Amino acid sequence: MIIVGAGPTGLFTVFEAGLLKLKCHLIDALPQPGGQCSEIYPKKPIYDIPGFPEVLAGDLVTNLMEQIKSFEPGFTLGERAETIDKQEDGSFIVTTNKGTKHHAPVVVIAGGLGSFEPRKPPIPTITDFEDKGVAYIIKEPEVYRDKKVVIAGGGDSALDWAIYLADVASEVSLVHRRKEFRGALDSVEKVEELSKIGKIKLITNAEVVDLKGEDNLDAVVIRHKDTALGEEIKETDYFIPLFGLSPKLGPIGDWGLEIEKNAIKVDNTYDYQTNIPGVYAIGDVNTYPGKLKLILCGFHEAAIMCQSAYQRIFPDKKYVMKYTTVSGVNGFDGSRKEAKKEVVKSIN
Amino acid sequence: MSDIKITIIDREGEAHTVDAPTDMNMNLMEVVRSYELAPEGTIGICGGMAMCASCQCYVLNLEHMLPEQSFEEEDMLDQAFFVEDNSRLSCQIPITEDLDGLEVKLAPEST
Numbered sequence: 499m500i501i502v503g504a505g506p507t508g509l510f511t512v513f514e515a516g517l518l519k520l521k522c523h524l525i526d527a528l529p530q531p532g533g534q535c536s537e538i539y540p541k542k543p544i545y546d547i548p549g550f551p552e553v554l555a556g557d558l559v560t561n562l563m564e565q566i567k568s569f570e571p572g573f574t575l576g577e578r579a580e581t582i583d584k585q586e587d588g589s590f591i592v593t594t595n596k597g598t599k600h601h602a603p604v605v606v607i608a609g610g611l612g613s614f615e616p617r618k619p620p621i622p623t624i625t626d627f628e629d630k631g632v633a634y635i636i637k638e639p640e641v642y643r644d645k646k647v648v649i650a651g652g653g654d655s656a657l658d659w660a661i662y663l664a665d666v667a668s669e670v671s672l673v674h675r676r677k678e679f680r681g682a683l684d685s686v687e688k689v690e691e692l693s694k695i696g697k698i699k700l701i702t703n704a705e706v707v708d709l710k711g712e713d714n715l716d717a718v719v720i721r722h723k724d725t726a727l728g729e730e731i732k733e734t735d736y737f738i739p740l741f742g743l744s745p746k747l748g749p750i751g752d753w754g755l756e757i758e759k760n761a762i763k764v765d766n767t768y769d770y771q772t773n774i775p776g777v778y779a780i781g782d783v784n785t786y787p788g789k790l791k792l793i794l795c796g797f798h799e800a801a802i803m804c805q806s807a808y809q810r811i812f813p814d815k816k817y818v819m820k821y822t823t824v825s826g827v828n829g830f831d832g833s834r835k836e837a838k839k840e841v842v843k844s845i846n
Numbered sequence: 847m848s849d850i851k852i853t854i855i856d857r858e859g860e861a862h863t864v865d866a867p868t869d870m871n872m873n874l875m876e877v878v879r880s881y882e883l884a885p886e887g888t889i890g891i892c893g894g895m896a897m898c899a900s901c902q903c904y905v906l907n908l909e910h911m912l913p914e915q916s917f918e919e920e921d922m923l924d925q926a927f928f929v930e931d932n933s934r935l936s937c938q939i940p941i942t943e944d945l946d947g948l949e950v951k952l953a954p955e956s957t
Contacts, residue, residue: 534892538892542895611891617956620928620954652924680920680921680924741925741927744891744898759886759887760886761886761887
Protein backbone atom coordinates (compact mmCIF):
# COMPACT_ATOMS: atom_id res chain seq x y z
CA MET A 499 0.00 0.00 0.00
CA ILE A 500 1.10 3.52 -0.66
CA ILE A 501 0.37 5.80 2.28
CA VAL A 502 0.35 9.52 1.53
CA GLY A 503 1.20 11.25 4.81
CA ALA A 504 3.48 10.00 7.59
CA GLY A 505 1.62 11.51 10.54
CA PRO A 506 0.36 9.36 13.42
CA THR A 507 -2.53 7.92 11.39
CA GLY A 508 -0.29 7.04 8.44
CA LEU A 509 2.28 5.45 10.74
CA PHE A 510 -0.27 3.34 12.63
CA THR A 511 -1.68 2.16 9.29
CA VAL A 512 1.65 0.38 8.74
CA PHE A 513 1.00 -1.63 11.91
CA GLU A 514 -2.56 -2.60 11.04
CA ALA A 515 -1.51 -3.45 7.49
CA GLY A 516 1.46 -5.41 8.81
CA LEU A 517 -0.81 -7.68 10.83
CA LEU A 518 -2.42 -8.58 7.49
CA LYS A 519 1.00 -9.05 5.90
CA LEU A 520 0.57 -5.99 3.70
CA LYS A 521 3.69 -3.93 3.15
CA CYS A 522 3.56 -0.13 3.19
CA HIS A 523 5.47 2.77 1.71
CA LEU A 524 4.94 6.26 3.13
CA ILE A 525 5.33 9.55 1.24
CA ASP A 526 5.49 12.86 3.09
CA ALA A 527 6.37 16.40 2.07
CA LEU A 528 8.08 17.03 5.40
CA PRO A 529 11.64 15.80 5.89
CA GLN A 530 10.75 13.75 8.99
CA PRO A 531 7.90 11.40 9.95
CA GLY A 532 5.22 12.46 12.45
CA GLY A 533 3.30 15.11 10.52
CA GLN A 534 1.96 17.93 12.67
CA CYS A 535 3.07 16.10 15.84
CA SER A 536 6.71 16.52 14.79
CA GLU A 537 6.47 19.73 12.79
CA ILE A 538 4.14 21.90 14.86
CA TYR A 539 3.94 20.66 18.42
CA PRO A 540 6.51 17.96 19.30
CA LYS A 541 6.81 19.26 22.89
CA LYS A 542 3.09 19.58 23.54
CA PRO A 543 1.40 16.94 25.68
CA ILE A 544 -1.56 14.97 24.34
CA TYR A 545 -4.03 13.70 26.94
CA ASP A 546 -6.56 11.76 24.88
CA ILE A 547 -4.58 8.82 23.53
CA PRO A 548 -6.23 5.81 25.18
CA GLY A 549 -3.89 4.22 27.69
CA PHE A 550 -1.56 7.21 27.84
CA PRO A 551 -2.63 9.67 30.55
CA GLU A 552 -0.12 12.08 29.02
CA VAL A 553 2.25 11.73 26.10
CA LEU A 554 4.32 14.34 24.26
CA ALA A 555 3.44 14.51 20.57
CA GLY A 556 7.08 13.86 19.67
CA ASP A 557 7.19 10.80 21.96
CA LEU A 558 4.00 9.45 20.42
CA VAL A 559 5.72 9.55 17.03
CA THR A 560 8.83 7.86 18.43
CA ASN A 561 6.65 5.12 19.93
CA LEU A 562 4.71 4.63 16.70
CA MET A 563 7.98 4.32 14.76
CA GLU A 564 9.09 1.66 17.25
CA GLN A 565 5.74 -0.13 17.01
CA ILE A 566 5.92 -0.39 13.19
CA LYS A 567 9.66 -1.01 12.87
CA SER A 568 9.39 -4.76 12.34
CA PHE A 569 7.00 -4.19 9.43
CA GLU A 570 9.84 -2.42 7.61
CA PRO A 571 7.92 0.46 6.03
CA GLY A 572 9.57 2.37 3.21
CA PHE A 573 9.79 6.17 3.41
CA THR A 574 9.98 8.84 0.74
CA LEU A 575 10.35 12.01 2.82
CA GLY A 576 10.72 15.63 1.74
CA GLU A 577 8.69 14.91 -1.40
CA ARG A 578 5.08 15.84 -1.98
CA ALA A 579 2.72 13.36 -3.61
CA GLU A 580 1.75 15.18 -6.78
CA THR A 581 -0.23 12.95 -9.13
CA ILE A 582 -2.05 9.63 -9.11
CA ASP A 583 -2.52 7.49 -12.21
CA LYS A 584 -4.84 4.52 -12.30
CA GLN A 585 -3.43 1.58 -14.25
CA GLU A 586 -5.39 -0.82 -16.40
CA ASP A 587 -5.20 -3.54 -13.75
CA GLY A 588 -6.80 -1.18 -11.20
CA SER A 589 -3.52 -0.43 -9.39
CA PHE A 590 -2.11 3.07 -8.93
CA ILE A 591 1.11 4.95 -9.59
CA VAL A 592 1.72 7.91 -7.31
CA THR A 593 4.36 10.37 -8.49
CA THR A 594 6.01 12.94 -6.22
CA ASN A 595 7.05 16.50 -7.09
CA LYS A 596 10.60 15.18 -7.52
CA GLY A 597 9.48 12.53 -9.98
CA THR A 598 9.73 9.52 -7.64
CA LYS A 599 7.13 6.92 -8.65
CA HIS A 600 5.52 4.29 -6.45
CA HIS A 601 3.19 1.57 -7.64
CA ALA A 602 0.65 -0.27 -5.46
CA PRO A 603 -2.81 -1.82 -5.62
CA VAL A 604 -4.14 0.48 -2.90
CA VAL A 605 -3.50 4.11 -2.00
CA VAL A 606 -4.26 5.44 1.47
CA ILE A 607 -4.40 9.19 1.94
CA ALA A 608 -3.56 10.08 5.52
CA GLY A 609 -2.61 13.60 4.63
CA GLY A 610 -3.92 15.47 7.68
CA LEU A 611 -4.29 19.15 6.93
CA GLY A 612 -2.38 18.74 3.69
CA SER A 613 1.21 19.57 2.91
CA PHE A 614 2.96 22.55 4.41
CA GLU A 615 3.35 25.35 1.87
CA PRO A 616 4.80 28.85 2.17
CA ARG A 617 2.26 31.53 3.09
CA LYS A 618 1.69 34.00 0.28
CA PRO A 619 1.01 37.62 1.18
CA PRO A 620 -2.35 38.91 -0.09
CA ILE A 621 -0.94 40.99 -2.95
CA PRO A 622 -3.31 40.57 -5.92
CA THR A 623 -0.59 40.44 -8.60
CA ILE A 624 1.80 38.20 -6.69
CA THR A 625 1.11 35.02 -8.65
CA ASP A 626 1.90 36.85 -11.93
CA PHE A 627 5.46 37.37 -10.76
CA GLU A 628 6.16 33.91 -9.32
CA ASP A 629 9.48 32.73 -10.78
CA LYS A 630 9.74 36.18 -12.42
CA GLY A 631 11.24 37.88 -9.39
CA VAL A 632 9.01 36.55 -6.60
CA ALA A 633 10.21 33.54 -4.59
CA TYR A 634 8.80 32.09 -1.37
CA ILE A 635 11.69 29.73 -0.75
CA ILE A 636 15.38 30.36 -1.32
CA LYS A 637 16.77 27.35 -3.12
CA GLU A 638 19.91 28.72 -4.76
CA PRO A 639 21.32 31.75 -2.90
CA GLU A 640 23.77 32.38 -5.76
CA VAL A 641 20.83 33.45 -7.95
CA TYR A 642 20.80 36.66 -5.90
CA ARG A 643 24.49 37.51 -6.36
CA ASP A 644 24.90 41.22 -7.15
CA LYS A 645 21.13 41.65 -7.42
CA LYS A 646 18.75 43.87 -5.48
CA VAL A 647 16.60 41.89 -3.07
CA VAL A 648 13.62 42.87 -0.92
CA ILE A 649 12.76 40.42 1.85
CA ALA A 650 9.50 40.71 3.79
CA GLY A 651 8.77 39.17 7.19
CA GLY A 652 9.87 39.44 10.79
CA GLY A 653 10.58 35.88 11.88
CA ASP A 654 13.72 33.76 11.96
CA SER A 655 13.81 32.85 8.28
CA ALA A 656 13.45 36.48 7.17
CA LEU A 657 16.26 37.52 9.53
CA ASP A 658 18.55 34.60 8.67
CA TRP A 659 18.24 35.11 4.93
CA ALA A 660 18.67 38.87 5.20
CA ILE A 661 21.94 38.21 7.06
CA TYR A 662 23.07 35.60 4.54
CA LEU A 663 22.18 37.62 1.45
CA ALA A 664 23.79 40.79 2.84
CA ASP A 665 27.11 39.32 1.64
CA VAL A 666 25.74 38.02 -1.66
CA ALA A 667 23.26 40.55 -3.06
CA SER A 668 24.15 44.07 -4.11
CA GLU A 669 21.39 45.44 -1.88
CA VAL A 670 19.20 43.81 0.76
CA SER A 671 16.10 45.49 2.15
CA LEU A 672 14.10 43.92 4.96
CA VAL A 673 10.50 45.09 5.18
CA HIS A 674 8.60 44.31 8.37
CA ARG A 675 5.22 45.40 9.65
CA ARG A 676 6.46 46.20 13.14
CA LYS A 677 9.52 47.79 14.67
CA GLU A 678 10.33 44.69 16.71
CA PHE A 679 11.68 41.48 15.25
CA ARG A 680 10.86 38.20 16.90
CA GLY A 681 13.73 35.97 15.89
CA ALA A 682 16.58 34.45 17.87
CA LEU A 683 18.39 37.17 19.82
CA ASP A 684 21.72 36.82 18.02
CA SER A 685 20.01 37.06 14.61
CA VAL A 686 18.19 40.24 15.67
CA GLU A 687 21.47 41.72 16.94
CA LYS A 688 23.29 40.77 13.75
CA VAL A 689 20.61 42.40 11.59
CA GLU A 690 20.83 45.58 13.69
CA GLU A 691 24.59 45.58 13.26
CA LEU A 692 24.36 45.06 9.48
CA SER A 693 21.75 47.77 9.26
CA LYS A 694 24.04 50.24 11.05
CA ILE A 695 26.84 49.68 8.55
CA GLY A 696 24.38 49.93 5.66
CA LYS A 697 24.53 46.30 4.53
CA ILE A 698 20.84 45.74 5.26
CA LYS A 699 18.27 48.44 4.69
CA LEU A 700 15.64 48.06 7.41
CA ILE A 701 12.19 49.30 6.48
CA THR A 702 9.94 48.80 9.51
CA ASN A 703 6.33 49.74 10.24
CA ALA A 704 5.74 49.07 6.58
CA GLU A 705 4.31 46.45 4.24
CA VAL A 706 4.80 45.54 0.60
CA VAL A 707 1.37 46.13 -0.93
CA ASP A 708 1.95 45.95 -4.67
CA LEU A 709 4.38 44.75 -7.31
CA LYS A 710 5.44 46.51 -10.51
CA GLY A 711 6.96 45.21 -13.72
CA GLU A 712 6.23 44.54 -17.37
CA ASP A 713 7.03 40.86 -17.41
CA ASN A 714 9.67 40.45 -14.72
CA LEU A 715 9.51 42.22 -11.40
CA ASP A 716 11.01 45.74 -11.49
CA ALA A 717 9.85 47.26 -8.21
CA VAL A 718 7.77 46.79 -5.09
CA VAL A 719 5.38 49.31 -3.58
CA ILE A 720 5.95 49.75 0.12
CA ARG A 721 3.26 51.33 2.27
CA HIS A 722 4.38 52.93 5.52
CA LYS A 723 2.17 52.81 8.58
CA ASP A 724 3.02 56.47 9.13
CA THR A 725 0.63 58.13 6.70
CA ALA A 726 3.00 61.11 6.40
CA LEU A 727 5.47 58.77 4.71
CA GLY A 728 2.79 57.27 2.48
CA GLU A 729 3.90 54.84 -0.19
CA GLU A 730 7.28 54.43 -1.79
CA ILE A 731 8.29 52.57 -4.91
CA LYS A 732 11.45 50.58 -4.44
CA GLU A 733 13.32 49.17 -7.41
CA THR A 734 14.33 45.56 -6.97
CA ASP A 735 15.21 42.42 -8.89
CA TYR A 736 13.69 40.04 -6.38
CA PHE A 737 10.95 40.04 -3.76
CA ILE A 738 11.13 37.23 -1.18
CA PRO A 739 8.20 37.12 1.27
CA LEU A 740 9.04 34.83 4.21
CA PHE A 741 5.93 34.37 6.36
CA GLY A 742 6.26 30.77 7.45
CA LEU A 743 4.34 27.72 6.32
CA SER A 744 0.68 26.82 6.39
CA PRO A 745 -0.95 23.52 5.51
CA LYS A 746 -2.75 23.23 2.18
CA LEU A 747 -4.66 20.28 0.75
CA GLY A 748 -2.51 20.91 -2.32
CA PRO A 749 -2.30 18.59 -5.34
CA ILE A 750 -4.49 15.92 -3.64
CA GLY A 751 -7.35 18.34 -4.27
CA ASP A 752 -6.93 17.69 -8.01
CA TRP A 753 -6.98 13.90 -7.87
CA GLY A 754 -10.65 13.68 -8.76
CA LEU A 755 -11.70 13.01 -5.19
CA GLU A 756 -14.91 14.38 -3.77
CA ILE A 757 -13.93 17.34 -1.57
CA GLU A 758 -16.11 18.87 1.12
CA LYS A 759 -15.04 21.40 3.78
CA ASN A 760 -11.41 21.18 2.60
CA ALA A 761 -11.45 17.45 3.31
CA ILE A 762 -11.99 14.24 1.33
CA LYS A 763 -15.45 12.70 1.52
CA VAL A 764 -15.42 9.02 2.43
CA ASP A 765 -17.87 6.21 3.09
CA ASN A 766 -17.77 5.99 6.87
CA THR A 767 -20.47 3.37 7.09
CA TYR A 768 -18.11 0.80 5.65
CA ASP A 769 -14.40 1.33 5.06
CA TYR A 770 -13.36 5.00 4.57
CA GLN A 771 -13.02 4.50 0.82
CA THR A 772 -13.23 7.60 -1.38
CA ASN A 773 -15.21 8.00 -4.59
CA ILE A 774 -12.24 6.35 -6.36
CA PRO A 775 -12.34 2.62 -5.54
CA GLY A 776 -8.98 1.56 -4.13
CA VAL A 777 -8.20 5.01 -2.75
CA TYR A 778 -8.93 5.42 0.93
CA ALA A 779 -8.75 8.55 3.09
CA ILE A 780 -8.27 8.34 6.86
CA GLY A 781 -7.45 10.67 9.73
CA ASP A 782 -7.83 14.45 9.69
CA VAL A 783 -7.91 14.57 5.88
CA ASN A 784 -11.31 12.89 5.55
CA THR A 785 -14.84 13.99 6.32
CA TYR A 786 -18.12 12.18 6.93
CA PRO A 787 -21.18 12.90 9.08
CA GLY A 788 -20.03 13.13 12.69
CA LYS A 789 -16.33 13.25 11.84
CA LEU A 790 -13.98 14.12 14.70
CA LYS A 791 -10.44 15.17 13.91
CA LEU A 792 -8.77 13.20 16.67
CA ILE A 793 -5.67 11.01 16.52
CA LEU A 794 -7.61 8.19 18.15
CA CYS A 795 -10.26 8.37 15.41
CA GLY A 796 -7.48 8.17 12.80
CA PHE A 797 -6.20 4.97 14.45
CA HIS A 798 -9.69 3.46 14.41
CA GLU A 799 -10.17 4.38 10.76
CA ALA A 800 -6.78 2.83 9.90
CA ALA A 801 -7.77 -0.52 11.41
CA ILE A 802 -11.07 -0.70 9.55
CA MET A 803 -9.60 0.54 6.28
CA CYS A 804 -6.86 -2.12 6.29
CA GLN A 805 -9.39 -4.95 6.46
CA SER A 806 -11.14 -3.54 3.39
CA ALA A 807 -7.85 -2.97 1.56
CA TYR A 808 -6.88 -6.59 2.22
CA GLN A 809 -10.13 -7.84 0.69
CA ARG A 810 -9.56 -5.59 -2.31
CA ILE A 811 -6.04 -6.86 -2.88
CA PHE A 812 -6.93 -10.52 -2.20
CA PRO A 813 -10.62 -10.83 -3.14
CA ASP A 814 -10.58 -14.63 -2.97
CA LYS A 815 -8.80 -15.07 0.34
CA LYS A 816 -10.83 -15.65 3.46
CA TYR A 817 -9.65 -13.81 6.51
CA VAL A 818 -10.84 -12.95 9.98
CA MET A 819 -9.47 -10.23 12.17
CA LYS A 820 -7.08 -11.52 14.80
CA TYR A 821 -6.04 -10.27 18.22
CA THR A 822 -2.36 -9.52 18.76
CA THR A 823 -2.64 -10.96 22.25
CA VAL A 824 -3.61 -14.29 20.69
CA SER A 825 -1.59 -14.29 17.47
CA GLY A 826 1.39 -12.16 18.44
CA VAL A 827 3.10 -9.87 15.96
CA ASN A 828 5.17 -11.38 13.18
CA GLY A 829 7.51 -8.78 11.73
CA PHE A 830 8.67 -8.82 8.11
CA ASP A 831 12.19 -8.78 9.52
CA GLY A 832 11.68 -12.28 10.97
CA SER A 833 11.07 -11.02 14.51
CA ARG A 834 8.18 -12.35 16.52
CA LYS A 835 6.47 -10.86 19.52
CA GLU A 836 4.04 -13.00 21.45
CA ALA A 837 2.47 -13.39 24.84
CA LYS A 838 4.38 -15.63 27.22
CA LYS A 839 2.82 -19.06 27.51
CA GLU A 840 1.37 -19.74 30.92
CA VAL A 841 3.07 -22.55 32.75
CA VAL A 842 0.31 -24.89 33.81
CA LYS A 843 0.98 -27.67 36.17
CA SER A 844 -1.62 -30.30 36.69
CA ILE A 845 -2.12 -31.95 40.03
CA ASN A 846 -2.45 -35.65 39.78
CA MET B 847 -22.41 30.27 35.38
CA SER B 848 -24.52 31.38 32.50
CA ASP B 849 -24.31 32.04 28.82
CA ILE B 850 -23.07 35.38 27.52
CA LYS B 851 -23.94 37.21 24.31
CA ILE B 852 -21.25 37.74 21.71
CA THR B 853 -21.64 39.51 18.38
CA ILE B 854 -19.56 38.05 15.59
CA ILE B 855 -19.35 39.75 12.20
CA ASP B 856 -18.56 37.03 9.67
CA ARG B 857 -16.27 37.33 6.65
CA GLU B 858 -19.20 38.40 4.50
CA GLY B 859 -19.92 41.29 6.87
CA GLU B 860 -23.04 39.81 8.43
CA ALA B 861 -23.42 40.26 12.19
CA HIS B 862 -24.55 37.34 14.35
CA THR B 863 -25.34 37.71 18.03
CA VAL B 864 -24.93 34.30 19.64
CA ASP B 865 -25.04 32.70 23.09
CA ALA B 866 -21.72 31.39 24.31
CA PRO B 867 -21.42 29.13 27.36
CA THR B 868 -18.96 30.18 30.05
CA ASP B 869 -18.84 26.74 31.67
CA MET B 870 -17.56 24.62 28.79
CA ASN B 871 -13.96 25.81 28.74
CA MET B 872 -14.49 27.21 25.26
CA ASN B 873 -12.58 29.87 23.41
CA LEU B 874 -13.91 32.37 20.89
CA MET B 875 -12.61 30.40 17.88
CA GLU B 876 -14.60 27.38 19.07
CA VAL B 877 -17.73 29.50 19.46
CA VAL B 878 -17.36 30.67 15.85
CA ARG B 879 -16.94 27.07 14.71
CA SER B 880 -19.82 25.76 16.78
CA TYR B 881 -22.18 28.23 15.09
CA GLU B 882 -20.51 27.53 11.72
CA LEU B 883 -19.90 31.23 11.10
CA ALA B 884 -16.83 30.42 8.99
CA PRO B 885 -16.44 27.35 6.74
CA GLU B 886 -14.73 24.36 8.36
CA GLY B 887 -11.16 24.11 7.21
CA THR B 888 -10.76 27.89 7.09
CA ILE B 889 -10.72 28.55 10.83
CA GLY B 890 -8.95 26.89 13.74
CA ILE B 891 -6.72 24.89 11.44
CA CYS B 892 -4.07 24.27 14.11
CA GLY B 893 -6.76 23.31 16.60
CA GLY B 894 -6.32 26.35 18.82
CA MET B 895 -2.63 26.35 19.72
CA ALA B 896 -1.85 29.84 18.37
CA MET B 897 0.10 28.11 15.64
CA CYS B 898 -1.77 29.32 12.60
CA ALA B 899 -3.60 32.60 12.13
CA SER B 900 -6.77 31.23 10.58
CA CYS B 901 -8.88 32.40 13.54
CA GLN B 902 -7.66 36.01 13.49
CA CYS B 903 -10.35 38.51 14.43
CA TYR B 904 -10.60 42.24 15.07
CA VAL B 905 -11.82 43.07 18.55
CA LEU B 906 -14.31 45.94 18.35
CA ASN B 907 -14.96 46.53 22.08
CA LEU B 908 -14.03 45.32 25.59
CA GLU B 909 -10.38 45.15 24.53
CA HIS B 910 -9.25 45.91 28.08
CA MET B 911 -11.11 42.82 29.36
CA LEU B 912 -9.15 40.40 27.20
CA PRO B 913 -6.17 38.40 28.44
CA GLU B 914 -2.73 39.73 27.49
CA GLN B 915 -1.23 38.38 24.28
CA SER B 916 1.13 35.48 24.88
CA PHE B 917 4.51 35.33 23.19
CA GLU B 918 3.14 32.63 20.85
CA GLU B 919 0.15 34.75 19.85
CA GLU B 920 2.28 37.83 19.16
CA ASP B 921 4.67 35.69 17.19
CA MET B 922 1.89 34.28 15.06
CA LEU B 923 0.24 37.65 14.44
CA ASP B 924 3.63 38.88 13.36
CA GLN B 925 3.57 36.47 10.45
CA ALA B 926 -0.12 36.82 9.62
CA PHE B 927 -1.71 39.02 6.97
CA PHE B 928 -4.42 41.70 7.28
CA VAL B 929 -3.17 42.45 10.80
CA GLU B 930 -4.53 45.60 12.50
CA ASP B 931 -3.86 47.07 15.93
CA ASN B 932 -6.98 45.33 17.27
CA SER B 933 -6.12 41.92 15.80
CA ARG B 934 -6.25 38.90 18.09
CA LEU B 935 -6.27 35.17 17.60
CA SER B 936 -9.75 34.15 18.70
CA CYS B 937 -8.46 30.78 19.95
CA GLN B 938 -6.56 32.67 22.63
CA ILE B 939 -9.69 34.35 24.02
CA PRO B 940 -11.41 32.14 26.62
CA ILE B 941 -15.14 32.72 27.06
CA THR B 942 -15.69 34.28 30.49
CA GLU B 943 -18.56 36.21 32.02
CA ASP B 944 -16.52 39.44 31.69
CA LEU B 945 -16.88 39.22 27.92
CA ASP B 946 -20.69 39.57 27.85
CA GLY B 947 -21.48 41.92 24.94
CA LEU B 948 -18.15 41.36 23.15
CA GLU B 949 -18.12 42.34 19.48
CA VAL B 950 -15.59 40.96 17.03
CA LYS B 951 -15.14 40.82 13.28
CA LEU B 952 -13.47 37.86 11.60
CA ALA B 953 -10.37 38.71 9.56
CA PRO B 954 -10.35 37.70 5.89
CA GLU B 955 -9.32 34.16 5.11
CA SER B 956 -5.63 34.13 4.26
CA THR B 957 -4.21 31.79 1.65
